[in-house]
Amino acid sequence: MLPFARVTIIGLGLIGSSVARAVRQHMPTVRITGYDADPEVRAIADRIQLCDDITDTPGAAVIDADFVILCVPVGAMGAAAAAFADDLPAEAVVSDVGSCKESVVEALRAALPNGIVVPAHPVAGTEKSGPEAGFASLFHHRWCIVTPPEDAPALAVERVREFWRQLGAMVETMDPAHHDRVLAITSHLPHLIAYTIVGTASDLEEVTASEVIKYSAGGFRDFTRIAASDPTMWRDVFLANKEAVLDMLQRFSEDLSALQRAIRWGKGDELFDLFTRTRAVRRSIIDQGQDDARPDFGRSHD
Amino acid sequence: MLPFARVTIIGLGLIGSSVARAVRQHMPTVRITGYDADPEVRAIADRIQLCDDITDTPGAAVIDADFVILCVPVGAMGAAAAAFADDLPAEAVVSDVGSCKESVVEALRAALPNGIVVPAHPVAGTEKSGPEAGFASLFHHRWCIVTPPEDAPALAVERVREFWRQLGAMVETMDPAHHDRVLAITSHLPHLIAYTIVGTASDLEEVTASEVIKYSAGGFRDFTRIAASDPTMWRDVFLANKEAVLDMLQRFSEDLSALQRAIRWGKGDELFDLFTRTRAVRRSIIDQGQDDARPDFGRSHD
Numbered sequence: 001m002l003p004f005a006r007v008t009i010i011g012l013g014l015i016g017s018s019v020a021r022a023v024r025q026h027m028p029t030v031r032i033t034g035y036d037a038d039p040e041v042r043a044i045a046d047r048i049q050l051c052d053d054i055t056d057t058p059g060a061a062v063i064d065a066d067f068v069i070l071c072v073p074v075g076a077m078g079a080a081a082a083a084f085a086d087d088l089p090a091e092a093v094v095s096d097v098g099s100c101k102e103s104v105v106e107a108l109r110a111a112l113p114n115g116i117v118v119p120a121h122p123v124a125g126t127e128k129s130g131p132e133a134g135f136a137s138l139f140h141h142r143w144c145i146v147t148p149p150e151d152a153p154a155l156a157v158e159r160v161r162e163f164w165r166q167l168g169a170m171v172e173t174m175d176p177a178h179h180d181r182v183l184a185i186t187s188h189l190p191h192l193i194a195y196t197i198v199g200t201a202s203d204l205e206e207v208t209a210s211e212v213i214k215y216s217a218g219g220f221r222d223f224t225r226i227a228a229s230d231p232t233m234w235r236d237v238f239l240a241n242k243e244a245v246l247d248m249l250q251r252f253s254e255d256l257s258a259l260q261r262a263i264r265w266g267k268g269d270e271l272f273d274l275f276t277r278t279r280a281v282r283r284s285i286i287d288q289g290q291d292d293a294r295p296d297f298g299r300s301h302d
Numbered sequence: 303m304l305p306f307a308r309v310t311i312i313g314l315g316l317i318g319s320s321v322a323r324a325v326r327q328h329m330p331t332v333r334i335t336g337y338d339a340d341p342e343v344r345a346i347a348d349r350i351q352l353c354d355d356i357t358d359t360p361g362a363a364v365i366d367a368d369f370v371i372l373c374v375p376v377g378a379m380g381a382a383a384a385a386f387a388d389d390l391p392a393e394a395v396v397s398d399v400g401s402c403k404e405s406v407v408e409a410l411r412a413a414l415p416n417g418i419v420v421p422a423h424p425v426a427g428t429e430k431s432g433p434e435a436g437f438a439s440l441f442h443h444r445w446c447i448v449t450p451p452e453d454a455p456a457l458a459v460e461r462v463r464e465f466w467r468q469l470g471a472m473v474e475t476m477d478p479a480h481h482d483r484v485l486a487i488t489s490h491l492p493h494l495i496a497y498t499i500v501g502t503a504s505d506l507e508e509v510t511a512s513e514v515i516k517y518s519a520g521g522f523r524d525f526t527r528i529a530a531s532d533p534t535m536w537r538d539v540f541l542a543n544k545e546a547v548l549d550m551l552q553r554f555s556e557d558l559s560a561l562q563r564a565i566r567w568g569k570g571d572e573l574f575d576l577f578t579r580t581r582a583v584r585r586s587i588i589d590q591g592q593d594d595a596r597p598d599f600g601r602s603h604d
Contacts, residue, residue: 099520123520126597127584137603143516172516182513185503187520193495194521196561198580200487200554207484213586214445214474218401218425218489219496219528221593226521228584231577238565238573249562252502253555259498260551263540271540275533278500282429282530284515291523295428297599301439 002027003159003166004067004093010058010080012036012045013230014125015097016071017134020050022167025136035061036131037072037080044131059087067163070096070108075236078107085112093156095120095163099183099233101147101176103240109149116153118160120146121179122169123187127228140168141289147176184244188237189252191226192245195234198227304329305461305468306369306395312360312382314338314347315532316427317399318373319436322352324469327438337363338433339374339382346433361389369465372398372410377538380409387414395458397422397465401485401535403449403478405542411451418455420462422448423481424471425489429530442470443591449478486546490539491554493528494547497536500529 007023009016012034023030034051035058036042046054055061062068062084072080077096088094093116098104101119108117124142126133144164148157161171174182201212201220212220238245262270285291292298309325311318314336322334336353337360338344348356357363364370364386374382379398390396395418400406403421410419426444428435446466450459463473476484503514503522514522540547564572587593594600 123517125520128597133597135603140604142519145517178508182509182517183520185506185509186514186517186522190499190521190525192561192565193499193558194524195577195580196558197492197495197554198583199576200550200557202579202583203557204487204553206480207487209583209586211484212488213583213590213592215425215447215484215488216587216592217444218427218485219492220488221587222496222524222528223492224580224584224587224593225599226524227577227580229577231574231581234577235570235573239568239570242565242568245565246562248502249558251506252499253558255502255505256495256498256551256555259494260548263494263544263547266541266544268537268541271537272533274501275497275529275531275536277504278497278526278529279533281500281504281511281515282526284511285518285523285526288515290515290518291526292601294602295430295435297527297601299594299599300596301437302442 003162006031006065008033008061008065008068010035011071012041012131014129014133017050017131018138021134021136026166033061041131058084063087065092068092068094073233073236074098074100074104074240077104078111081108081111095160097122099237100240101179105176116156118148118152118156120144127225129230142169144169144171145179146173147179180241181244184248188245189248194223194227197223305464308333308367310335310363310367310370312337313373314343314433316431316435319352319433320440323436323438328468335363343433360386365389367394370396375535375538376400376402376406376542379406380413383410383413397462399424401539402543403481407478418458420450420454420458429527431532444471446471446473447481448475449481482543483546486550490547491550496525496529499525
């Protein structure tokens with residue numbers, strides 16, 4: 001059974017365009033309507049026939065939708081929802097794909113005080129951006145975390161869960177505050193650290209930019225992938241999930257200081273113990289199908 | 303022209319076994335002799351026919367070699383060289399693949415006061431370890447940094463350079479001290495940070511280990527790959543390249559504090575500016591063939 005028949009996607013970047021492609025693949029009879037605030041993105045979406053319809057206004061996009069999914073940066077959620085609020089059918093379910101949930105729940109409920117809002121976060125992505133970067137299998141075997149407000153109608157919540165299951169995702173329900181703390185460590189802090197070290201390496205005087213690039217296969221290049229992620233999206237994430245990110249960062253900094261001290265004082269056993277412990281984490285991630293088991297992420301070596 | 307005819311590999315882990323396979327592929331007439339201090343590794347190498355000969359002692363391995371390449375952790379280089387010093391032919395060239403060069407130059411010259419020592423570092427690897435993890439194309443289109451002492455015979459240096467070129471690498475010559483500072487930022491600090499954050503995530507109480515694993519596709523999993531690298535090798539690297547690593551770590555920590563402050567005070571423009579700048583670094587790495595151009599490192603999405 002299809003959870004929805006007329007899906008509207010607001011925001012046609014990497015995630016929005018992947019949702020469109022995944023819906024077309026997994027629910028081919030569903031009508032897909034798309035809107036993006038950027039006319040250039042709308043033109044591309046039109047040219048590549050991403051959706052059944054691309055509208056010129058957010059109101060026209062939602063007018064007869066039964067499901068509206070916001071795929072815009074978390075800082076833009078409130079304004080994006082307010083822009084179609086007057087045209088939203090009363091029975092339509094509104095969701096999103098934002099990486100922070102407390103701030104988004106608040107913004108969507110403020111913009112749509114009478115709307116049926118069931119926020120969600122598919123934990124998936126790549127470092128690419130834009131409507132041409134999306135692909136239908138992005139959510140396959142990835143987790144999607146649904147964070148419904150307590151008063152959300154149970155049927156609406158179940159329809160959103162079913163929507164993601166049909167796109168190939170595994171679905172979990174979580175409290176928005178807990179979601180934000182879990183993602184602070186599994187996603188937001190890793191991005192912050194990656195952005196930082198790429199910046200640090202770029203600013204060195206004695207090591208040239210050319211040397212950093214040439215010898216990046218020693219480990220540095222791994223960090224550059226997530227440090228190439230969308231700047232607007234990530235600025236918004238750090239501003240929206242400030243408290244949890246700062247808390248996780250504090251813990252990380254303490255642990256880094258302890259390692260710094262172990263290096264300074266030549267405490268090889270402390271280093272060896274940590275380095276042995278961390279190996280097991282990777283094994284679990286691979287065992288649970290959350291990363292490629294091939295060496296080096298399956299990078300080509302030829 | 304082949305630079306060497308009889309190559310001996312001391313240490314048959316990921317790098318040593320890759321050298322063996324690469325020599326067999328690119329210089330099929332060269333005789334390859336192998337030795338590893340671990341009898342179990344020797345037995346595996348024998349079973350998979352990694353080399354033409356596997357010897358039971360380091361002395362027997364080098365007795366008629368014209369090139370000896372040490373592929374052991376940097377902290378073990380001195381002892382490994384001392385173990386074959388008495389049997390080393392006077393005209394043989396000795397090299398290594400260690401990730402730090404100042405300490406290795408010192409250790410090898412102390413162990414082989416009359417030897418012809420031309421240290422080198424192929425900047426390549428994966429997170430896997432052991433004789434079965436190696437593969438012949440590991441060094442293709444990767445840089446190998448040769449760090450000859452000032453008094454090294456020019457012909458010996460050129461033969462080592464040619465050896466790596468024939469294995470598919472691009473070769474650069476560098477002063478050992480500069481090498482150690484370049485690698486501190488492009489390899490050692492990235493590993494240290496990856497080990498740290500995987501440790502931090504494992505130690506949280508409010509976020510379970512199971513949640514860290516499940517939602518690792520949000521970015522965390524990228525760090526777990528290099529945090530699964532060989533613990534002995536990396537303990538030795540941090541102890542051997544202490545000063546450069548601590549200096550780069552200090553710069554990183556300062557930059558991280560600046561970002562922490564930008565988040566705390568809601569300075570979105572500062573975040574956005576950095577996140578835009580870091581994107582360009584990834585583009586350069588891909589343009590120069592030092593990473594996979596496919597999204598997500600080419601990970602499988604199905």
